[in-house]
Amino acid sequence: xxxxxxxxxxxxxxxxxxxxxxxxxxxxxxxxxxxxxxxxxxxxxxxxxxxxxxxxxxxxxxxxxxxxxxxxxxxxxxxxxxxxxxxxxxxxxxxxxxxxxxxxxxxxxxxxxxxxxx
Numbered sequence: 783x784x785x786x787x788x789x790x791x792x793x794x795x796x797x798x799x800x801x802x803x804x805x806x807x808x809x810x811x812x813x814x815x816x817x818x819x820x821x822x823x824x825x826x827x828x829x830x831x832x833x834x835x836x837x838x839x840x841x842x843x844x845x846x847x848x849x850x851x852x853x854x855x856x857x858x859x860x861x862x863x864x865x866x867x868x869x870x871x872x873x874x875x876x877x878x879x880x881x882x883x884x885x886x887x888x889x890x891x892x893x894x895x896x897x898x899x900x
Contacts, residue, residue: 784866786832787857788848788897798835802828802861827899828869830858834893842878842890849873849895856897871897 786793786800804826811821834845848854853872860867874896881891 784859789854791848793845795841797832799833801831804862805829830897832895835891836881837890837893839888842893846876853900870900872900873897
């Protein structure tokens, strides 16, 4: 079974889109006189971009509270391993535009943020 879990809680509703970027982290990268790259790769990390569909006020608030700690655990489907993976992440900027108002209550749409592996 596949799911997204943040701080031990399954995210519900699930994101509308999820993109996993696999990033190499270099301590140093230089080119020599022949133009060849020499690099000191120290780690490979993940950045997960999440975008949500329409959310009620309580749903949006619940999701944002899951990522308010400085660092937190994330369990997600990793495209490289083909299975579930758990890592320690932090959150980037959060954007939460109001889509419409229904009975004077806002409906959030396209809540989005990046989860960046520590």
